[in-house]
Amino acid sequence: MSLLIDDDTRMLRDSAQRFFAGSDSVRSLRRLRDSRDLTGIAHGTWNGIVELGLSGVLIPEQFGGSGLDTMASIQISEMMGASLATGPFLSSAVMSSTILLACNNDRIKNDILPAIASGSIVTLASEETSRHNPLSISATVGNQNGRYVLSGNKIAVIDGNIAEKLIVPAKSTDNGQVLLLLVNSDANGIVTKVGMGIDSHPVVEIAFSNVALGPENVISDDERSIDYLDKAFDIGRIHLAAEMLGAAQEAFDRTVDYLKTRVQFGRKIGEFQALQHRAALLFGELEIARSLVLKSASIYDTDQARSAEFASLAKARVGEIAKHVTTEAVQLHGGIGVTDDFDIGLFLKRVKVASERLGDTSFHAERYAGLQGL
């Protein structure tokens, strides 16, 4: 498998770049942030994404999508990171689509996948602990005569304030099996609490108390539930890595421009070798990060046995690199770099949040170590 993108993917990349760069997302993010419009922030560029058909990028044509691969869909996340665009692409188009595609439930596939492709928002409500720990699930689901009752608290639900449907893992009170449930976000017994993250995106907690469900809400009720979740997490991690790459690359490019224009001591600051070497190192790290994003996507598409290893590798390494690059980007701008009015810090915040989601560097280093037999 080549790590070069083919012509079709390049065309997709170019059109995504044009769209997101033209979407004026930074200005609207600031405006919505200042009016604390967390619904507006979560929706972001979603209408445009849907119009371009990107909401169905991973969904096969038979379900109304365009059936492209991960190599293609990471291009969109990268461009969203670069432009600081928001919208439920990761949650709905990437992670929820992946779970539903993986599962063995034709009825739900036929119902929901076309809806996601045409813009319905579905998200995964899986996290329960502030540090990512996907297999510790305390939410419960009881089963009485074919009726189900869901209770428990989920946190960090990405786009949980705008999703129409939630995919919720919960443990059976009968046998401890993890069930995946598809729940309407306006069902009785659901309380949603929305806060604002450092990146101005919503941080959403959802409490379920005795939410009544029927068999039609069950996506999966056997041991494969965990595999489906893993697949969704891994593809999510790869897309978060792509998003961090995009944000870090953009912050870096702006920083290099600044080094070429800012004058101190009678010369461009980019003439100082101390700064040249820092910039050169960041450039190298970004090249490594880019290669790793491509590699993890390519492995995800072609080699299931190694996709967990590479998803963790990408999430951890790209996360570290992107944090380093954006922290340096702020520093190399001096005072203006730490000013709210100036955009460079927005990249730093975006990256930090992405690096915390779905497992941080330590989480993934530990997971990677386990996969290496350590």
Added chain:
Amino acid sequence: MSDGDSFRTEVRSWLEYNCPIEKRGPMNETDHCFGGRRWRFKDDAQRLWLERMSSRGWTAPEWPRQYGGGGLSPVEAQVLREEMSRIQAHSPLTSLGIWMLGPALLRFGTEEQKQKYLPPIVRGEVRWCQGYSEPNAGSDLVSLQTRAELIGEEFVINGAKIWTSYGHLSDAIFCLVRTDPSKPRHEGISFLLIDDMTVPGVVASPLKLLSGAEHFSQVFFDDVHVSHDNLVGVLNRGWDVAKYLLLFERAMIGGRTADTTRLPAIAVKHMGRDALRAEPMLRAKIIELDMELAAFEAMVERYDDEAAAGIMPGAKSSMLKYWATELAVRRHELTVSVMGIDGINLDGDSGKVALNWLAALPNRIGGGTSEIQLNVIAKRVLELPGA
């Protein structure tokens, strides 16, 4: 089946049949075959492997067939590399002639020079070394002083080179020499071949590295005469040749991965899982570094794919060189730690790991130091201002 696939099938079965079993598996320092007039083959398998590969031109896969090369396209050459690494086939020939002089001649040489010098390089019959650096011209190579005066049809060379890798073991040396001291520094340098180091006036004496290996040497020139035909490219334009070649040198050092056993596997084998778990700090260091190495490998793979598609890394090869050599030092240093006291006992079973560490240090210096590589990236890739 596409053409690429049928070529792969052919290569695979050819290698399967022709690559001696002794020439497969992890490659040690002593497995390198440098060739040349004074070379003693380690064993028959080494000789056989060189003969077989060079008879197909596969010691220089992408060189034109008329000069003994393999005539492969970049894609085919990539297939050959992949198939070789699939069976862990050793490189049949380690040669500055192939890595550096060949590309210079193919680009700047006369037809006569190509015919005279390239085929023996492909066959590993002549061992070349590189005479650039001097005691007072290292990173600042352009200040070199070794003088070559054109007298009649001959150049007469006087001066001294240093850090010349394998100078004392080589048959021939390609040099940068000053041919016009009156011109500005870049414009008075020429690229000259001393194609026989046994001529009067050439003396090469070895210098030891930290590892104890006699790797490089000092080379003295005292009224050495060579023909005017040995000039490569235009008189006084040798810097163009040197600049072109630096890219190859950096890519070569960057792409080379000596020992590919992964750190976690080494640690598990040497310490055992339980002992390793009892040292969480050490375990964490191993994991972190292994992840950095695996990430770097993804970059090497991407650049290989680009090269196969005809996209050359250019100044980006500085980055490969920088990261490959920096990571190698950290990797080998940590390997010594994993082995503990065994790792520093030269006469013990694991003594090799300390030597590998010491042998990794010079790679951050040769071929342009790490700091110089960062300068190159800053200036040529990022186009930052100044100097």
